[in-house]
Amino acid sequence: MQRATLDLWVGIFVVAGLAAVLFLALRVGNMGSFDSASTYTVKASFDNIGGLKARAPVKSAGVVVGRVSDISFDTTLYEATVSMNLDARYKFPKDTSASIMTSGLLGEQYIALEAGGEEKMLANGDAMKLTQGAVVLENLIGQFLYSKSDSETSAPDLGKME
Amino acid sequence: MSDNLIEIRDLSFAYGKRLVLKDIELSARRGQVVAIMGISGGGKTTLLRLIGGALRPTSGVLKVDGVDMGSLDRESLYQLRRRMGMLFQFGALFTDLSVFDNVAFPLREHTDLPEEMIRDLVLMKLNAVGLRGGADLMPSELSGGMARRVALARAIAxxxxxxxxxxxxxxxxxxxxxxxxxxxxxxTDTLGVTSIVVTHDIQESLRMVDYVYFVSDGVIAAQGTPEQLKASDEPFVHQFVHGEEDGPVPFHYPAPSYAEELELAA
Amino acid sequence: MNSLLDSLRGIGARVIDGIWRMGVATRFFLMILLQSGQSFRRFHLIIREIYSAGVLSLIIILVSGLFVGMVLGLQGYETLQTYGSEEALGVLVSLSLVRELGPVVAALLFASRAGSAITAEIGLMKATEQLAAMEMMAVDPVARVVAPRFWGAVISMPLLAAMFSAMGILGGYLVGVVLIGVDEGAFWSQMQAAVDFREDILNGVLKSVVFGVAVTAIALFEGYDAPPTAEGVSRATTRTVVTSSLAILGLDFILTAFMFRGV
Incomplete structure (x- = not known):
């Protein structure tokens, strides 16, 4: 094989390979605006996280602003502690509230941030005070049924059963 | 003494515990063709590999061009090998390179010569072995004899x-x-090199070599010029030169007596 | 009693032999790394090997990738449809390809296409004394023959895996969107929301690099270590495919456990 032909083929091969990586990065994946260099971490405690998983998106006004990095259980408060990496471009006030929402009826769960009014901004390592846990579908159905039948049993008890 | 390109004194070599060569004394002068002959498995290829530096002597002295091979580190061995050429049994041409590139291989690896000069040198070497016209062939297109001639051109590159x-x-x-x-x-004559030929082709060797060493059972059993050997009446040499079936080199592999093994003996 | 001792001795000999071979293989691998500098200085040697390991594997990789993706599209659609979430087809196809199937299947194909070729080539070069001839010409065969093949193959592997994944996703797109009629916008946007560049794609690339190193090192060692006979080379070639396939799957488990355990 002539050297020039060989070089040409290898050139085509390498370019095609890099193009494939680029395709994966840009078209298939969300080319990381969230790599660790440009994020800051905040925490929030929830009484119930439902089906939230690590790497679930954190959205504000529908825009993805970060990702859940870690979920753990706090044995002093008996609550779930969720750490999330937020994009450094987006700053939120200290009294921002976090709630766990579901996209669609059965879709994946995400954290929605609602900005507060305080002047001070959240910094790396801060915790959000105002949180609202996941709406568990069973609880909802339970509440609905009990309110219908005017039962004396309180709905939250049923929630604790699951 | 400096007339001798190869000096071997009192050399022994063992694979593990098995002694393959012992007390070898051999020398080859510049410009000579020296044959190492003997029966298959007699240690002559081992001797060649020792000279090429692929193996180290267990004891004794082996000098090539005044350099003691026993104590060389890898770097100096490679330095020395640039002044050696070796022709392998079946040529050992690089099958993925053309005839031209095969001969050019050592030049490209060891020199920084410009490509035109390499081309001229390669064609000169190929011309010397009569294969200048086959420069663009691949090794798979060559006959056994041609492949060996290309390998020879490569060895002298x-x-x-x-x-x-x-x-x-x-x-x-x-x-x-x-x-x-x-x-x-x-x-050998035109380049003024020393050639060491390991072979068992006695007739061809006696026709063209200057000196012959017979290696048998790890020792040098006989030596001399072709004329001396042809005239020799030493039984081993006689058997080898005339290709007799039985003699000092027995036809039978060592075994208990035939009669005993067939339980004929009482 | 004697047969018991014999079988014990047999086990012992095998273990010692295995450990000894591991040691030889490790030393061989270190030698490749030590001799690599020279091959990078003469990069055209590596380019040659990228050609024979990478370019010549292109067709099998691209075609297999396309078909694997198309099958994923069909099967995934059938399953997702029962839950009414066909739009997640893009997620299913892309995550399975980028994380697992791309690197693993591409590496398995690479082992049988390029790995076996490397073993056979080096084994034959040894059997026909080409390596010994090189050594006698004061050229180190590890530097001249082995190291360029190593780097050529190691460079090719992640590129091939990426092409496999990309082709597979296109195959899933063809079947899911063009053929069956899944909503195109949902297909891509759900995929982009679910596939993370660092967590999924880079980890997949990292996997394929590890597989490339493993397959190539095994192939080169088997070739270099092969007995110089026709039978020895053919056995070494078979062993390359078997050993590297096992190595790929075993390493895949270990890497997956480390990379995606958090999910």
Missing amino acids: LEPSLILYDEPFAGLDPISLGVTGNLIRRL
């Missing part, structure tokens, strides 16, 4: 002072055999 031949005549038809023999002789 760096103008070595020593060329080692491992069974250069094996498997060649009589014409190619004669051509190869003459080529070895002619290259």
Whole structure:
């Protein structure tokens, strides 16, 4: 094989390979605006996280602003502690509230941030005070049924059963 | 003494505990063709590999061009090997390179010569073995004899002072055999190199070499010029030169007595 | 009693032999790394090997990738449809390809296409004394023959895996969107929301690099270590495919456990 032909083929091969990586990065994946260099971490405690998983998106006004990095259980408060990496471009006030929402009826769960009014901004390592846990579908159905039948049993008890 | 390119004194070599060569004394002068002959498995290829530095002597002295091979580190061994050429049994051409590139290989690896000069040198070497016209062939397109001639051109590409031949005549038809023999002789004379030929082709060797060593059972059993050997009446040499079936080299592999094994003896 | 001792001795000999071979293989691998500098200085040697390991594997990789993706599209659609979430087809196809199937299947194909070729080539070069001839010409065969093949193959592997994944996703797109009629916008946007560049794609690339190193090192060692006979080379070639396939799957488990355990 002539050297020039060989070089040409290898050139085509390498370019095609890099193009494939680029395709994966840009078209298939969300080319990381969230790599660790440009994020800051905040925490929030929830009484119930439902089906939230690590790497679930954190959205504000529908825009993805970060990702859940870690979920753990706090044995002093008996609550779930969720750490999330937020994009450094987006700053939120200290009294921002976090709630766990579901996209669609059965879709994946995400954290929605609602900005507060305080002047001070959240910094790396801060915790959000105002949180609202996941709406568990069973609880909802339970509440609905009990309110219908005017039962004396309180709905939250049923929630604790699951 | 500096007339001798190869000096071997009192050399022994063992694979593990098995002694393959012992008390070898051998020397080869510049410009000579020296044959190492003997029966298969007698240690002659081992001797060639020792000279090439692929193996280290267990004891004794082996000097090539005044350099003691026993104590060389890898770097100096490679330095020395640039002045050696070796022709392997079946040529050992690089099958993925053309004839031209095969001969150019040592030049490209060891020199920074411009491509035009390499081209001229390669064509010169190929011309010397009569294969200038086949420069663009691939090794798979060559006959056994041609492949060996290309390998010879490759071996002399760096103008070595020593060329080692491992069974250069094996498997060649009589014409190619004669051509190869003459080529070895002619290259040795025109380039002024020393050639060491390991072979068991006695007739061809006696025709063209200057001196012969017979290696048998790890020792040098006989030596001399072709004339001396032809006239020799030493039983081993006589058996070898005339190709007799039985003699000092027995036809039978060592075994208990035939009668005993067939339980004929009481 | 004697047969018991014999079988014990047999086990012992095998273990010692295995450990000894591991040691030889490790030393061989270190030698490749030590001799690599020279091959990078003569990069055209590596380019040659990228050609024979990478370019010549292109067709099998691209075609297999396309078909694997198309099958994923079909099967995934059938399953997702029962839950009414066909739009997640893009997620299913892309995550399975980028994380697992791309690197693993591409590496398995690479082992049988390029790995076996490397073993056979080096084994034959050894059997026909080409390596010994090189050594006698004062050229180190590890530097001249082995190291360029190593780097050529190691460079090719992640590129091939990426092409496999990309082709597979296109195959899933063809079947899912063009053929069956899944909503195109949902297909891509759900995929982009679910596939993370660092967590999924880079980890997949990292996997394929590890597989490339493993397959190539095994192939080169088997070739270099092969007995110089026709039978020895053919056995070594078979062993390359078997050993590297096992190595790929075993390593895949270990890497997956480390990379995606958090999910």
